[in-house]
Amino acid sequence: MTAFRATGKLLAISDLHVAFADNRRIVEDLRPESDADWLIVAGDVGELIADVEWALGVLRGRFATVIWVPGNHELWTPGKDPVQLSGARRYQHLVQMCGSLGVLTPEDPYPVWEGVGGPVIVAPLFLLYDYTFRPAGTSTKEQALARARKAGIVCTDEFMLDPAPYPGVDAWSRERVEQTRSRLAACDPDLPTVLVNHFPLVRDPTYTLRYPEFAQWCGTESTADWHLRFRAAAVVYGHLHIPRTTWYDGVRFEEVSVGYPREWRSWNGPRNVPRQILPEPGRRD
Numbered sequence: 001m002t003a004f005r006a007t008g009k010l011l012a013i014s015d016l017h018v019a020f021a022d023n024r025r026i027v028e029d030l031r032p033e034s035d036a037d038w039l040i041v042a043g044d045v046g047e048l049i050a051d052v053e054w055a056l057g058v059l060r061g062r063f064a065t066v067i068w069v070p071g072n073h074e075l076w077t078p079g080k081d082p083v084q085l086s087g088a089r090r091y092q093h094l095v096q097m098c099g100s101l102g103v104l105t106p107e108d109p110y111p112v113w114e115g116v117g118g119p120v121i122v123a124p125l126f127l128l129y130d131y132t133f134r135p136a137g138t139s140t141k142e143q144a145l146a147r148a149r150k151a152g153i154v155c156t157d158e159f160m161l162d163p164a165p166y167p168g169v170d171a172w173s174r175e176r177v178e179q180t181r182s183r184l185a186a187c188d189p190d191l192p193t194v195l196v197n198h199f200p201l202v203r204d205p206t207y208t209l210r211y212p213e214f215a216q217w218c219g220t221e222s223t224a225d226w227h228l229r230f231r232a233a234a235v236v237y238g239h240l241h242i243p244r245t246t247w248y249d250g251v252r253f254e255e256v257s258v259g260y261p262r263e264w265r266s267w268n269g270p271r272n273v274p275r276q277i278l279p280e281p282g283r284r285d
Helices: 021-029 049-060 087-101 141-151 169-185 204-208 212-217 261-267
Strands: 002-004 010-013 038-041 065-068 111-113 120-124 193-196 232-237 244-248 251-255 275-278
Touching (some): 065 120, 141 212
Parallel strands (some): 010 038, 193 232
Antiparallel strands (some): 111 120
């Protein structure tokens, strides 16, 4: 693990969706409070490689450390994107791009936050979903997908996210879960963690979704105890576009998404952007 000295704040944001001009302005206006601030970007920056590169480049130029994990939108292969890579090859291209920008990814050594609230291992994770967040009354992936199609609630991933060379996103997810579980288990057992993933690590946050059929594209039951097993001081995620703080088993979970303009306009602006992760809000040292 690589240690970085810091005295500022560990901040987080996700679901920037910079294809929207109003969201692009949020990135343009986003600045740290101090030169020591870190920023976690928990996925769904955009769909086009050039948009992702622009946004991460802007943020890396302002924050002491930027940590990125992919969302599902970065893994899409839009027809208008000059970079026509898909699946694992697209992810590796994004990782290499981040390396050229100095942005940390799930493929880098986990950094250690040494600021207030630390030392804490900040673990960016690339975990997907495996259709185990199924609707009530279904017991298989096929039944869950059939229920979603009947309800007219089908994630765009089914058309835009090619998981090649894996036979499905669920197979890709299972491999990433196994790799990541082993890696986290090898971390210093005396240090707590901040676990960062685009999708929630537990199913509970999906129970507030307007359409329960959509939950199957939101995570995996395989990570249900990771916040306890891997000593999480906090868990950071996005994807749901329901920014809020919740607690599960005494662990703080932060949903840090901006979301689409039509969503955040109903709240008169993005909520608490970016979200402070460490030091824990309200804590005094």
